[in-house]
Amino acid sequence: MHIHFLDPYRPLRSPIHSLDARIKFVLTVAFILTASLTPVAAWPVYIFLLAVLLVVEILSGLGIGYVLKRALLALPFVLAALPVIFTIKGEVLFEFHIGAWLFTASAEGLSRFVSVALKSWLSVQAAIVLAASTQFPELLQAMRAVGIPRLLVGMFGLTWRYLFVLVDEALRLMRARMARSGQSGEPGRKPGGSIAWRAQMAGGMAGNLFLRAFERSDRIYVAMLSRGYDGEVRTLPLPAFSGLNWLTLMAGVFFLGILLIFGTLLWG
Amino acid sequence: MLFSPIHPMHIPDGFLSTMISVIFWVISILALAIALKRVGKDLGERQMPLMGVLAAAIFAGQMLNFTVAGGTSGHLLGATLATILLGPWAAVIVMTTVVSIQALIFQDGGLLALGTNLFNMGIIGVTVSYFIYTSIMKMARSKSWGIFAGGGVAAWFSIVIASLAAALQLALSGTSPANIAIPAMGGIHMLIGIGEALITVGALVFLYSARRDLLHIDEAEPKGGKAIWIGGLAIAAFLAILSPLASAHPDGLEWVAEQNGFLEAVRAPLYNIVPDYIFPGISNQNLATIVAGIFGVLLVFGVALGVAFLRRGQSNQIHEHPQQD
Numbered sequence: 001m002h003i004h005f006l007d008p009y010r011p012l013r014s015p016i017h018s019l020d021a022r023i024k025f026v027l028t029v030a031f032i033l034t035a036s037l038t039p040v041a042a043w044p045v046y047i048f049l050l051a052v053l054l055v056v057e058i059l060s061g062l063g064i065g066y067v068l069k070r071a072l073l074a075l076p077f078v079l080a081a082l083p084v085i086f087t088i089k090g091e092v093l094f095e096f097h098i099g100a101w102l103f104t105a106s107a108e109g110l111s112r113f114v115s116v117a118l119k120s121w122l123s124v125q126a127a128i129v130l131a132a133s134t135q136f137p138e139l140l141q142a143m144r145a146v147g148i149p150r151l152l153v154g155m156f157g158l159t160w161r162y163l164f165v166l167v168d169e170a171l172r173l174m175r176a177r178m179a180r181s182g183q184s185g186e187p188g189r190k191p192g193g194s195i196a197w198r199a200q201m202a203g204g205m206a207g208n209l210f211l212r213a214f215e216r217s218d219r220i221y222v223a224m225l226s227r228g229y230d231g232e233v234r235t236l237p238l239p240a241f242s243g244l245n246w247l248t249l250m251a252g253v254f255f256l257g258i259l260l261i262f263g264t265l266l267w268g
Numbered sequence: 269m270l271f272s273p274i275h276p277m278h279i280p281d282g283f284l285s286t287m288i289s290v291i292f293w294v295i296s297i298l299a300l301a302i303a304l305k306r307v308g309k310d311l312g313e314r315q316m317p318l319m320g321v322l323a324a325a326i327f328a329g330q331m332l333n334f335t336v337a338g339g340t341s342g343h344l345l346g347a348t349l350a351t352i353l354l355g356p357w358a359a360v361i362v363m364t365t366v367v368s369i370q371a372l373i374f375q376d377g378g379l380l381a382l383g384t385n386l387f388n389m390g391i392i393g394v395t396v397s398y399f400i401y402t403s404i405m406k407m408a409r410s411k412s413w414g415i416f417a418g419g420g421v422a423a424w425f426s427i428v429i430a431s432l433a434a435a436l437q438l439a440l441s442g443t444s445p446a447n448i449a450i451p452a453m454g455g456i457h458m459l460i461g462i463g464e465a466l467i468t469v470g471a472l473v474f475l476y477s478a479r480r481d482l483l484h485i486d487e488a489e490p491k492g493g494k495a496i497w498i499g500g501l502a503i504a505a506f507l508a509i510l511s512p513l514a515s516a517h518p519d520g521l522e523w524v525a526e527q528n529g530f531l532e533a534v535r536a537p538l539y540n541i542v543p544d545y546i547f548p549g550i551s552n553q554n555l556a557t558i559v560a561g562i563f564g565v566l567l568v569f570g571v572a573l574g575v576a577f578l579r580r581g582q583s584n585q586i587h588e589h590p591q592q593d
Contacts, residue, residue: 007373008374028379029379029380032281032378032380033286033380035282036281036284036285036286036289037286041558041561043558043560043561046561047561047565047567047568050568050569051572054568054569058572058575058576063576064572073375073376077280080438080443080444080449080452080453081283081444083444084444084445087445087448093555107555107558110555110558112442112443114558114562116282116283116443118282118565119282120280120281120282120283120378122282123280123281123378123379123380124280124282124378127281127375127379131372131373131374131375139372149301151304151307151308152300152361155319155320155361155362157320158316158317158319158320158321158323158324159320159324159327159365159366159369160369160373161320161324162321163324163327163328163369165324166321166324166325166327166328167324167327167328167331170329170332171331174331174332196466199463199466199467199470200466201334201470202332202333202466202467203466203467203469203470203471204470204471204473204474205332205470206329206349206471207471207473207474207475207478208474209325210322210353210471210475211474211478211479212325213322213325214318214321217318217320217321220317220321221314221318224317230313231316233316
């Protein structure tokens with residue numbers, strides 16, 4: 001079974017896809033940093049950032065819908081920020097009672113809440129565009145270029161390579177469990193056993209998965225040895241970073257910097 | 269959905285103040301640098317493929333859930349298992365790999381927030397697991413019940429303590445009030461921790477009967493183990509004591525959060541330069557500004573959707589003709 005569904009990369013031809021991964025990586029981080037540093041309630045800056053993001057999403061050919069659907073993932077976390085509407089003191093917007101509790105919403109609290117939600121929404125979209133328009137090996141190169149230690153980048157690469165294999169293993173284990181315990185898809189039918197028993201079954205499967213991982217890593221190690229592995233992580237030299245690439249990178253950073261200064265001065 | 273969309277522990281971008289994000293990036297990078305050095309020195313070349321594949325296994329293992337009740341399910345984070353199987357230093361690197369790939373590829377947790385998430389799930393998860401597991405193993409004199417009790421208790425505490433850290437970071441960022449975030453996060457994770465503990469024990473029971481040698485029962489403490497043990501104790505004690513205090517007296521934390529916003533006061537005069545923009549029909553100026561902001565977002569969004577729609581029309585036309593190349 002192939003689980004390409006896990007890989008967020010969408011193979012398309014677009015200016016965003018063909019952009020050097022190093023530019024994309026640095027600019028994505030810079031974009032998220034800009035969103036983070038933008039003061040609360042600097043609405044025009046948020047709108048500008050969103051506009052930039054949407055342009056990139058359209059240019060990349062991924063489509064806004066695709067990005068938005070994946071961006072929903074971070075949505076439940078907004079609940080964590082919800083209480084600030086009522087706990088930050090300021091101009092009273094409205095009040096209501098739940099039982100004996102009085103909730104007072106303040107304008108400052110609402111500003112902060114909406115800002116947090118917007119920042120999070122912008123950041124997650126930027127990260128999605130990066131992951132969907134860049135192949136993982138290119139991303140690894142970008143990480144190496146910005147100075148992330150070789151051993152760590154090597155680990156990321158190995159993990160990525162075997163992720164799909166082990167997710168397949170996990171899916172096989174789960175299918176076997178379903179077959180054995182006759183789990184029904186019908187609503188209202190209870191799964192078998194007590195919660196502790198089910199947990200122990202899941203635990204046994206996790207142990208089994210780890211054992212398979214251990215044994216597979218043995219075979220991988222032997223295969224690596226036979227290809228001349230001596231404990232050193234070797235990588236191909238990075239491709240040259242052209243003048244045009246530098247220009248694109250600098251222009252992006254410059255634009256975000258200007259936006260940030262503008263936002264901090266006016267709304268900070 | 270294959271991966272549960274709600275990982276309350278993976279903080280997305282936007283929820284932490286830049287200050288907190290940067291502080292925890294620095295701490296995590298320092299800890300990671302030490303761990304990388306140790307792993308590079310103490311462990312053989314054999315470790316590299318093992319760690320990589322095990323990180324992939326932890327990732328895949330997070331899919332193995334079990335039904336608890338009403339659509340909720342317990343599943344695994346894996347810091348404790350990684351600590352027991354690989355030792356603390358390698359476990360930090362494995363958890364770093366897992367959490368980083370989750371953030372980079374699956375947007376499970378933010379990129380700027382990654383330093384903080386690494387701290388919570390990698391460093392706290394591993395050091396607290398190590399401290400509790402080795403303590404219980406010592407008490408049990410390495411008997412088998414020590415492995416299971418130690419693994420289960422360590423798994424529960426690693427989840428709960430890490431969640432307290434996340435709640436404190438959110439409170440310090442001014443995103444969520446301490447007296448709500450700490451009990452809520454702590455409470456949820458006391459339940460989630462039970463699932464983690466049960467699965468961890470299940471996995472250890474399986475590994476104990478299948479490959480006892482993997483559990484390193486009679487091995488000497490790894491180098492630097494004492495330091496991690498003390499670190500785990502300190503973190504666990506600090507967060508366990510600080511959290512109820514902060515949650516009872518949130519003012520202290522809010523004071524720190526306010527300091528992050530001190531620029532607002534400094535730049536107040538500049539505010540007057542900006543012409544007031546008011547949304548028609550709303551007399552409350554503060555509310556009007558917020559509504560104007562949201563309206564602007566929607567407007568930009570609408571325009572972009574329009575452009576996207578037009579482009580789609582074009583590309584559909586292209587696709588109507590069979591492509592020859």
